Amino acid sequence: MADTTTADLRSQLAAATRILAQHHLVGMFGHVSVLTNDPQTYLVCPGAGARKDRCRASDIIELDLDREFTPGLPLELYMHSEVHRLKPHIKSLIHVHSPALVALAAMAEVPTDLLMMHASFWPESMPVWEEPDLVRDRAAAVALIEILGDEAIALLRWHGAVIVGGTLQEALFRAILAEEHASQLVTALSHGRPLAPVPKTVDRDELYAKVLSARTHDMHFGYASTFVAVEPGARGDA
Ligand SMILES: [Zn+2]
Numbered sequence: 001m002a003d004t005t006t007a008d009l010r011s012q013l014a015a016a017t018r019i020l021a022q023h024h025l026v027g028m029f030g031h032v033s034v035l036t037n038d039p040q041t042y043l044v045c046p047g048a049g050a051r052k053d054r055c056r057a058s059d060i061i062e063l064d065l066d067r068e069f070t071p072g073l074p075l076e077l078y079m080h081s082e083v084h085r086l087k088p089h090i091k092s093l094i095h096v097h098s099p100a101l102v103a104l105a106a107m108a109e110v111p112t113d114l115l116m117m118h119a120s121f122w123p124e125s126m127p128v129w130e131e132p133d134l135v136r137d138r139a140a141a142v143a144l145i146e147i148l149g150d151e152a153i154a155l156l157r158w159h160g161a162v163i164v165g166g167t168l169q170e171a172l173f174r175a176i177l178a179e180e181h182a183s184q185l186v187t188a189l190s191h192g193r194p195l196a197p198v199p200k201t202v203d204r205d206e207l208y209a210k211v212l213s214a215r216t217h218d219m220h221f222g223y224a225s226t227f228v229a230v231e232p233g234a235r236g237d238a
Pocket residue numbers: 029030076095096097134159160
């Protein structure tokens with residue numbers, strides 16, 4: 001999306017924020033960012049206290065990678081700035097505190113069976129950030145992004161997850177599917193019945209390429225956008 005203007009990205013990020021809210025992936029907590037065509041600048045949705053389901057393009061915040069946290073910005077903004085600084089091919093990061101991913105993040109051994117093809121971005125070994133704190137400074141964010149490595153998702157113990165994508169549309173679809181897959185894994189642990197996961201001989205990257213093309217990400221974005229009409233703004237103003 002090299003030719004996407006910042007104005008377009010603002011609109012897309014606002015829609016993505018509303019879609020994530022509709023799926024209860026962001027609400028009081030959680031946020032999403034996208035890198036602009038200027039690799040020193042990214043866009044992020046409003047932080048805690050803002051109504052994500054009402055996010056409009058005018059609510060989107062534009063930040064320089066070196067910008068420090070000040071009240072009014074997402075407290076954990078450094079996870080966005082550092083992923084965009086260290087991995088500029090990752091155009092979008094989504095941070096969630098959603099129930100099934102939080103449940104997995106509390107497990108000593110995070111299950112990595114693949115129970116649905118559409119979650120084939122699921123790592124064969126789940127990266128886990130082990131700090132009992134928020135990602136509240138740049139050093140913590142750098143450590144988190146190093147732990148993430150080349151995977152699409154990392155868990156944060158007792159906290160949530162980060163999900164990344166090469167486009168905003170990819171990160172968005174992955175975040176929704178990650179929570180669904182985490183829910184399936186938690187359910188499987190609860191019922192205890194034998195599982196038939198995708199065989200380990202199946203290459204997950206190849207499966208992902210077949211099942212979740214860029215065209216599918218874009219199709220999902222168009223589809224999901226139709227459900228999220230925008231009304232009063234994220235801060236409640238008309
Ligand atoms: Zn958080």
